[in-house]
């Protein structure tokens with residue numbers, strides 16, 4: 038007896054279909070997802086002169102702490118309503134440079150056991166509860182098969198620096214029903230993200246899995262709000278006025294709308310959360326001086342500052358280091374003041 042040429046990967050457990058999970062845990066009346074997505078679109082398209090502020094933990098590992106944070110941010114956000122459109126980072130998947138914890142959806146027990154069925158349920162419950170705060174939600178999409186289980190609750194999507202060159206992720210962005218930001222690569226390459234935007238705004242046909250669980254040929258019509266996120270990289274930061282100007286020029290050169298969101302964390306902070314306020318102060322100065330192509334800012338923030346390797350301390354990130362919520366309020370005050378100055 039010869040071994041099969043291709044054995045399927047070992048099955049560790051079964052998943053519900055996305056249709057089943059959506060019907061068990063439906064979007065609640067009052068979540069206002071359509072209105073949130075439209076609000077994000079208006080800011081990106083320059084029809085609303087506020088600045089998008091995508092703010093929250095690097096990752097959600099403890100739904101209780103994540104919700105306490107979401108409620109705190111929602112309460113604070115009332116003060117910036119006229120100047121900022123605050124969106125909660127509700128990140129349930131983490132791309133890894135090599136190996137590591139892949140996020141609540143992939144490993145809710147945080148121990149490598151990988152109970153994805155439980156992760157999807159817990160993750161969706163978290164998004165539903167977080168949406169109850171009234172904040173629009175942001176998420177990075179890492180595993181294309183996971184998106185149909187969660188994307189109906191998301192109003193701002195991101196494709197990260199590690200997947201921006203991947204055709205399946207560009208296809209994913211082409212069908213996702215919310216504006217999607219595509220990040221420059223880990224090495225700082227902006228060109229690959231510009232290519233990704235050109236791909237994401239186009240129609241794609243690709244294999245996928247429907248809400249009924251059946252494999253199917255699917256279509257993405259193209260995401261008109263696909264845009265660039267500058268996140269710095271190993272080659273250096275790219276939040277300064279010259280880098281922002283160069284990025285806008287690259288977009289203009291290929292006929293794309295001149296708009297960027299800048300991530301104050303990751304390569305722009307060297308993963309040192311204490312540098313994020315300085316980055317946002319620089320961005321605020323650009324906005325105050327009239328830069329209209331700078332349409333959004335991303336900040337990594339949690340209940341308490343810093344990070345930890347394992348979940349010992351409540352409300353502290355187990356992935357990248359975050360600013361504490363009170364410092365985040367100061368940072369967003371600075372940004373809101375800059376938006377008012379730009380109007381003036």
Ligand SMILES: O=C[C@H](O)[C@H](O)COP(=O)(O)O
Nearest residue numbers: 131132133134135137356357
């Ligand atoms: O945003 C979080 C991390 O920067 C990202 O998941 C990569 O982390 P890693 O380089 O520690 O794997």
Ligand SMILES: C=C(OP(=O)(O)O)C(=O)O
Nearest residue numbers: 095197198199220268303
């Ligand atoms: C992983 C992230 O970012 P990046 O892709 O820029 O590293 C993130 O925003 O969580």
